Amino acid sequence: MHIAVIGGASTIGSTVAYTLATTDPTIDITLVDPATEAAWAHAVDITHATFHAATTPVDGDRAASFGTVRAVGPDELPDLDPAPDLAIVTAAAPRPDDATDRDAREAELEANRAIVDDVAEQLQGIDPVPVLVLTNPIDRLTYRLWDRLAWPRERVLGYSLSETARTAHEIGRLTDSHPATVYCPVMGEHGEGVVPVFSRLRIDGEPTTLTDDQRAAVREYVRSVPFEIAARRGAAETSRWVTSAGVVRVIRTMFAERTSTGADAAATANAPADPVCLSTPLDGEYGFDDGCLSVPVTLTPSGVSEIVEWELADEERERLAAAHESVVADL
Numbered sequence: 001m002h003i004a005v006i007g008g009a010s011t012i013g014s015t016v017a018y019t020l021a022t023t024d025p026t027i028d029i030t031l032v033d034p035a036t037e038a039a040w041a042h043a044v045d046i047t048h049a050t051f052h053a054a055t056t057p058v059d060g061d062r063a064a065s066f067g068t069v070r071a072v073g074p075d076e077l078p079d080l081d082p083a084p085d086l087a088i089v090t091a092a093a094p095r096p097d098d099a100t101d102r103d104a105r106e107a108e109l110e111a112n113r114a115i116v117d118d119v120a121e122q123l124q125g126i127d128p129v130p131v132l133v134l135t136n137p138i139d140r141l142t143y144r145l146w147d148r149l150a151w152p153r154e155r156v157l158g159y160s161l162s163e164t165a166r167t168a169h170e171i172g173r174l175t176d177s178h179p180a181t182v183y184c185p186v187m188g189e190h191g192e193g194v195v196p197v198f199s200r201l202r203i204d205g206e207p208t209t210l211t212d213d214q215r216a217a218v219r220e221y222v223r224s225v226p227f228e229i230a231a232r233r234g235a236a237e238t239s240r241w242v243t244s245a246g247v248v249r250v251i252r253t254m255f256a257e258r259t260s261t262g263a264d265a266a267a268t269a270n271a272p273a274d275p276v277c278l279s280t281p282l283d284g285e286y287g288f289d290d291g292c293l294s295v296p297v298t299l300t301p302s303g304v305s306e307i308v309e310w311e312l313a314d315e316e317r318e319r320l321a322a323a324h325e326s327v328v329a330d331l
């Protein structure tokens, strides 16, 4: 499997590449970035890391299955051989040092629109593959990329799975449970319009109800914690660890048959074969016929195979509608 990370010299892109390479050394990774020196440096450093990730020395047959990590400029994307099976987009404009407020994702919109348009042009040079957009604000820019690319909508996804981990963490704290026992999917906007689907909450497999105050506390935590992290660590250091782990989870789910570690991600005891929530263009699902929002999707190596329409509580539907209104206002 070959994954191209567009904006691969970025903090997030390089961390995703590192996590992928050290989780599954059979994957070929190409860092595509105009910052070719930095991309080269990440590629070589990550290549060295894969030596430790495998218990070396391995035999020649196993070594032959290992992939490579390399760096290229954007104009070389169409010539990659083999062509990528998946593109991850982390290209972004530099953020100011004070980009740690809750409106920081929105503040990126104007500058990153132009970059996403450029990425669309780069991607036009290859045949359609699934594209996972991380560039913020993801719901608006996933739609923008899809609009510019004119690829089937099944191919285009925005990454928002970190919310699920943050939600589980806070529910775990509030209920004195281990976060790993918490299943609570998260729909809506990657931002203020986040919609944890409390009607589907299970803890240790048991349906569980939170109070209104607890629900509000969870939403508030999910909205604010990424910016608390950025404020304490510096704007150049976004939530790289949860993001890269979540992206690997998406890829393992999407390419279940083809990664050497296999995909147990979507089928755990607490969430048997449940879909994952990612942002994707909507065409009537949940009553919305434009824009992108995170909704439950099932995945194949081609992208989205199905957008699943869950029965939602009235309050969840209302919150989803508000998120949709906010997102489409910026299209």
Ligand SMILES: NC(=O)C1=CN([C@@H]2O[C@H](COP(=O)(O)OP(=O)(O)OC[C@H]3O[C@@H](n4cnc5c(N)ncnc54)[C@H](O)[C@@H]3O)[C@@H](O)[C@H]2O)C=CC1
Pocket: 006, 007, 008, 009, 010, 011, 012, 013, 032, 033, 034, 035, 074, 090, 091, 092, 093, 094, 095, 105, 108, 112, 115, 118, 119, 133, 134, 135, 136, 137, 138, 159, 160, 161, 162, 190, 236, 237, 238, 239, 240, 243
């Ligand atoms: N969806 C999510 O959960 C998360 C999203 N993000 C977002 O990911 C994006 C990247 O963040 P950082 O890693 O901090 O960025 P960064 O500032 O470290 O790197 C951006 C990279 O994009 C490259 N780039 C610029 N224009 C390009 C183009 N036209 N084509 C290809 N590459 C180009 C730059 O050379 C640079 O290497 C931001 O928009 C950030 O908000 C960050 C964390 C989580």
Ligand SMILES: O=C([O-])CC(=O)C(=O)O
Pocket: 104, 105, 136, 162, 226, 238, 239, 243
């Ligand atoms: O806003 C950021 O830079 C980080 C982000 O999206 C997240 O961690 O969810």
